[in-house]
Amino acid sequence: MSDDISTLRRILGSARTIAVVGLSAEWHRPSHFAAKYMQAKGYRIIPVNPRYESILGERCVARLEDITEPVDIVDVFRRTEDVLPIAESAIRIGAKCFWQQIGVKNLQADAMARAAGLDSVMDHCVKIEHARLFGGLHWVGVNTRLVSAKRPLVSPGTTVAAAHG
Numbered sequence: 001m002s003d004d005i006s007t008l009r010r011i012l013g014s015a016r017t018i019a020v021v022g023l024s025a026e027w028h029r030p031s032h033f034a035a036k037y038m039q040a041k042g043y044r045i046i047p048v049n050p051r052y053e054s055i056l057g058e059r060c061v062a063r064l065e066d067i068t069e070p071v072d073i074v075d076v077f078r079r080t081e082d083v084l085p086i087a088e089s090a091i092r093i094g095a096k097c098f099w100q101q102i103g104v105k106n107l108q109a110d111a112m113a114r115a116a117g118l119d120s121v122m123d124h125c126v127k128i129e130h131a132r133l134f135g136g137l138h139w140v141g142v143n144t145r146l147v148s149a150k151r152p153l154v155s156p157g158t159t160v161a162a163a164h165g
Contacts (some may be wrong), residue, residue: 009133011097011119015072016044018126019064019095021086025055030101031077032056041130046071056116064089065098073097075126083109091116096098099126100150 020040023031023045024154032055039045041055044070047055051063061067064074073148074090076083083100087109090098098113100106100122113120 005075005133007119008121008124011073011099012126012130012133013119013156015097017046017069017071018075019046019048019071020075020077020082021064023049023060024054024077025049026076029060030125034075034077034101038062038130041135055126064093064095067093073099073126074102076103078104080104081118082107084112087112090118099124100126101125103106107150127131 012165018035020031020035021025023035026032035045035047036056042117045056045058045065047058047060048062048064048067049055049060053059071090071093074086074095074097076086078086080103083104083106087098087106090113095118098109098110098121100120102125104122105123110120110122120135
């Protein structure tokens with residue numbers, strides 16, 4: 001599992017496009033909150049949910065295989081038992097990272113993704129990790145478990161995603 005700080009920083013710093021499987025149009029759902037945050041930070045969000053036509057101003061697709069552009073991260077907001085076929089799809093579309101959200105921990109999907117050469121993250125929130133590593137949580141007193149005299153170099157008005165490319 002790729003959950004060390006340097007790997008998470010590399011994944012989030014190099015990613016541009018995140019396909020969010022199970023993204024809800026309901027503003028109070030964790031998937032919506034996380035995707036909206038990442039979109040505000042400059043990431044392209046592709047909602048993967050057959051129940052909606054669009055979410056966050058982006059056209060929804062029913063499944064990962066319907067996406068017509070490269071995907072960096074497949075972010076999964078589904079039950080653990082539903083994850084394995086999503087991992088297979090992530091591999092098929094050539095995603096770079098398979099990310100299982102907090103509370104989602106399918107070891108078989110993790111092993112499959114890693115064996116196919118993808119980075120794999122389990123039981124972590126992409127929004128929380130981004131805020132912890134790039135978003136300034138440490139400036140408001142949150143213990144991010146990072147000790148460093150260096151701050152990420154980001155020009156004013158530049159998103160973190162654009163600054164790390």
